[in-house]
Amino acid sequence: MSRQTIIWALIGLLFVGFISFRALAGRMGRIYVEPKVQAFEEVPADPIPWADQGDRPPRATWNPVTPPAGAIDRRGVWQETDQSGAKIIGWTSWREIKATEVFEARAEALRTGGREPESRLSWPRTIGLWLAALFTLAAFSFLYRDNPFYKFTESVVVGASAAYYMVVGFWDVLVPKLFGALVPWVVREVVQPTLRDPSLADRLAMAAALVLGVMLLMQLVPKVRWMGVWPLAFIIGTFAGLKLFTFIDSDLLGQLRAATAQSPLVVVKELVPGQPLGTGEMIWQSFLASLQNSLLLIGTVCTLFYFFFSMEQKGAAGRVARVGVWFLMITFGAVFGFTVMGRVTLLAKRFEFLFDDWLWLIDPRGVHQLVSTILGVVAGA
Amino acid sequence: MLRFLQTLDRRWIFLAMGLAVALPILFEARFPEKPTAVAERAFNTINNLPDGSRVLLSFDFDPASEPELGPMATSLVRHCALRGYSMYFITLWPFGPQMIADKIREVLKEDFPHLVEGVDWVNLGFQAGNEAVMQQAKSDFLRTFPRDVRGISVTQIPMMSGIRTTRDFACLIAVSAGYPGGKEWVQYVVTPERGSATPLKAVVGCTGVQTPQLFPYYPGQLDGLIGAIKGAAEYETLVNDKVEKLNPGAPIPPKYQEAVRRMGPQLVAHVLMVSLIILGNVIYFTSRRRGGGA
Numbered sequence: 001m002s003r004q005t006i007i008w009a010l011i012g013l014l015f016v017g018f019i020s021f022r023a024l025a026g027r028m029g030r031i032y033v034e035p036k037v038q039a040f041e042e043v044p045a046d047p048i049p050w051a052d053q054g055d056r057p058p059r060a061t062w063n064p065v066t067p068p069a070g071a072i073d074r075r076g077v078w079q080e081t082d083q084s085g086a087k088i089i090g091w092t093s094w095r096e097i098k099a100t101e102v103f104e105a106r107a108e109a110l111r112t113g114g115r116e117p118e119s120r121l122s123w124p125r126t127i128g129l130w131l132a133a134l135f136t137l138a139a140f141s142f143l144y145r146d147n148p149f150y151k152f153t154e155s156v157v158v159g160a161s162a163a164y165y166m167v168v169g170f171w172d173v174l175v176p177k178l179f180g181a182l183v184p185w186v187v188r189e190v191v192q193p194t195l196r197d198p199s200l201a202d203r204l205a206m207a208a209a210l211v212l213g214v215m216l217l218m219q220l221v222p223k224v225r226w227m228g229v230w231p232l233a234f235i236i237g238t239f240a241g242l243k244l245f246t247f248i249d250s251d252l253l254g255q256l257r258a259a260t261a262q263s264p265l266v267v268v269k270e271l272v273p274g275q276p277l278g279t280g281e282m283i284w285q286s287f288l289a290s291l292q293n294s295l296l297l298i299g300t301v302c303t304l305f306y307f308f309f310s311m312e313q314k315g316a317a318g319r320v321a322r323v324g325v326w327f328l329m330i331t332f333g334a335v336f337g338f339t340v341m342g343r344v345t346l347l348a349k350r351f352e353f354l355f356d357d358w359l360w361l362i363d364p365r366g367v368h369q370l371v372s373t374i375l376g377v378v379a380g381a
Numbered sequence: 382m383l384r385f386l387q388t389l390d391r392r393w394i395f396l397a398m399g400l401a402v403a404l405p406i407l408f409e410a411r412f413p414e415k416p417t418a419v420a421e422r423a424f425n426t427i428n429n430l431p432d433g434s435r436v437l438l439s440f441d442f443d444p445a446s447e448p449e450l451g452p453m454a455t456s457l458v459r460h461c462a463l464r465g466y467s468m469y470f471i472t473l474w475p476f477g478p479q480m481i482a483d484k485i486r487e488v489l490k491e492d493f494p495h496l497v498e499g500v501d502w503v504n505l506g507f508q509a510g511n512e513a514v515m516q517q518a519k520s521d522f523l524r525t526f527p528r529d530v531r532g533i534s535v536t537q538i539p540m541m542s543g544i545r546t547t548r549d550f551a552c553l554i555a556v557s558a559g560y561p562g563g564k565e566w567v568q569y570v571v572t573p574e575r576g577s578a579t580p581l582k583a584v585v586g587c588t589g590v591q592t593p594q595l596f597p598y599y600p601g602q603l604d605g606l607i608g609a610i611k612g613a614a615e616y617e618t619l620v621n622d623k624v625e626k627l628n629p630g631a632p633i634p635p636k637y638q639e640a641v642r643r644m645g646p647q648l649v650a651h652v653l654m655v656s657l658i659i660l661g662n663v664i665y666f667t668s669r670r671r672g673g674g675a
Contacts, residue, residue, distance in 0.1 A: 004390060011396075143395045168475040173509040194532045242512055242569075250572040250602065258601035335593045338609055340654060341647060342449055342589030344402060345610045348646040349448030351403050362407060364642060365635045 008144065019359075027368070028360040029133065031125040032102040035118055039067040039090030041082065062089070072118065094122065099360075099368040133358040136350050181206035259300050263293040299327040383671075386664050394657065401653040402646040410645040420615035423584050423605025427460055427552065428623070430582070434551035435544070436466045439566065440484070443476035446558035446588050452640035453586040453613035454480065454556045456620045458488045459637065461554075463623065467540050468502040469550070471526060473514055473561045478507050478530060487636055499529075499538045506530040511561040515569040519547050548574065552582040552604075563587050567598050575602060586612065610647065613640035 022028050045058035067090050071078070077091045097119055105117040135156065138149040171191075180187045181198040188195045198206075212231040219228035267289035305317070306324035313321040355361045360368050404410075416424070430436070438457070442450045461468050468489075470481045481504055489496055496502055505526040508514045518525040522544055528534050535541040543549060547570050557563035563585035571583040582604045587595055589609035599606045607616050617640040621633050635642075 008392070144392060165475055168507070169509070172475070172507055177509075192532065194528060194534060196527070196534070242516065246568040246572070250568040250598075254572055254575075254602050255597060258597070262601050331593065335590075338589035338592045340589075340651070341609050341611060344647055344650045345449045345589070345643055346445075347399075347402050347650075348406060348643050351406050351646075352643075355403075355406060362409060364409065364638075 022359055022361075027099070027103075029126065029129055029358045030099060031122045031129055032097055032099055032119050033094040033122040033125065034097045035072050035092050035094055035120075037067040037071050037090065037092045039065050039071065039088055041065045042087040042089070096122070096125070098366075100366070129357060133354060136354060140350075178206050178210060182210070259296060263296055265294050265297065266290050267293060298323070303327050383664065383667060386660070387668065397653060398650060401649045405645040405649050409642070410649070411641060412644060412648055414614045414618045414641055414644065416615040416619050419599070419606055419608070420612055420619060422600065423586075423607050423612075424460070424616060424619040426582055426584055426604040427457070427554070428464065430464070430466065430551050432465060434464075434466045435469065435540075435549065436461050437469050437471065437547065437550040437553045439553065439555045439557075439562075440470065440472045440477050440480045441474045441562040442480055442556055442558035442588075443474055444479075447480065448643070449588050449610050449613070450556050450558060450586060451480075451483075452610070452643065453607050453616055454484050455488055455636060455639065456613065456617045457554055457556065457584075457586065457607075458484045459492070460620045460623075462489060462493045462496060463620070463627075466551075469540075469544075470502065470504045470506075472507045473509075473511060474558075475507060475509075478504075481506075492634075499533075500540055503538055503540055504530045505535070512565050512569055515561070515565060519570050519573075522546055522549070547581060548577075548579075550581060552584065554584050554586070556586045557591065558588050559591065563591065563595055564598075567595075567602050572602050586616075610640055610643050614644045617641055 040062040041064075042060050043063055044060045048058060065088065068080070068088075071090055072092055074090075074092065077089065079087060079089050082088055102117065102119045105119065108114065109116050135153045138153040141147055142150040175187060175191060176195070180192065180195050181202045184195055184198055212234060215227045216231040217228070218224045268286050302320050302324035304324070306313075306321040306328065308321075311317060352362075352364075356364065427436075438461070440454060442454075458468070470485070472478060472481055474480075485502070485504060489502060498504075506529065508525060510517075514525055523535050523541065526535060529538060535544075547553070553566060553571065555563045555566045557566070566585070567583065571581055574581045583602075584605035584607070585595055585598075585603055586607035587609070592606070592608035592612075595603070595606055595608075607613060617637065621637060624631065624633070624637075
């Protein structure tokens, strides 16, 4: 075993030891929830005397009532009838609360001999938190070397994301748009009672979309693969049509305006009433603005010149192109800097999650302070 | 020493970077943020809208970019709520509805409970179709977003009266992580309106990767740009300063200091990275001078 392997093994062991210590000696990685039980009693509406036979009866109203004892432990939406025969419907919703509040309430109950708070540890959410933490560590383990934990985590992330996109695509696109236009009565009956009747144009458009979609799937059948070319042509044509105009207007003409008309080479910053600006300051601000606009023009021209390949870049042309290369390098540097900033932010957030939500080492949001942790230990939380 | 540095295992660099990010978080290191002119312009654009303006907020991001964009989305929603604007939330990303719901819960429901859904703010949710949605919203907003996330038809929502196209909004605020997002909003909705008498104002908040792509649009086609976590921290500082002026001495909740907090690890990590780049160059040139090659 090499010296380096031993050092890394020691670092790993230290880390595992620390996690074990935190898990055993203190409180960490727990999510507490508070129940809110709701119950409603049905009050049937009086029948309308002049209603015709076959008319829809008037809707009943639902009044909130005190939930029966033990309702908190019932699962899902429950129903029962009271002594008068009225129907009661109820359910329990669970709200996440701060661990601090739980520990303080339990410590208070212990001190005063009062009633234990109804808040409780949420096992599903706690397991989810631990899974997220372990998956994060497994993803980080790739930095040491490729390993099965990393592979498993990667597969889970890819699978879960693909599944989520598929479900959203089905319920948010296919159901309301396609099925909602072609078979609105089914969608209204099953999932979306507020769905409006589609217009004839909507129906025709969606029928055409369905046909094109099916044709696109024909790409998978070798014998009729040619059918998939038509919807592809439609997609490319539509996309090109949409993009062409906006690119010319926004990126070509817009940028030309920004580099010329909106950026004069000589800028004179005027004295604005209400904003005292001395003469020296005015000259300095004017100089800076003029320099900025001049640099913008020089940078644009030189960079464009670098990409002008119709003539050999020698002599004066070569020098202009080299200036363009410098501007490009500065741009790449800025892009790299911004990318690093973004990646460091992502890493910082994962560390915040590990240290705050999981290990309870820091508490920037004030949800599980150290003092509360001690209180929790005292109260046997 | 030179030989040791040339053959240094890259995993030590990873460990150093990990510590550079982890230690400032553990010790909660914070540094003051001085807002730049770009962040101030974004702030002033939103702050100077007429009272009761209608603001369209498009949250086009997902959990992968939440660390960067979440804090700026929080500040933007808080700023709009402080100014009393009508807020219309939409998203073009499938994961966007959860991002919108989080901000509504964290900011509007917790700190502005007097604001009423359907009257002061509305969540119109996700629409699939990328640029086609923008194009359609430009000509018929109600047809593009026919109901809110609760399933209520927009014709029954009080604050939707008077909205026909995107031109009926005073400002578009796009918090964007990629495609479709800020760039497409500029191309399809903002730029075509620039020549009109009352052009649609636009502020885009974006990730670090996207910022260089959007800077060319500023300030000609964009009225404000909040770039990466640095921009978010500056904007957050400006909003906190505004609240401080309104309620002197009032404590700032931790959720409104998230971006500034996240700039601590940034500073240390960037110092380490710059040091490593300099060190790498020193090693390279020293090796070359000694004839060892790169």
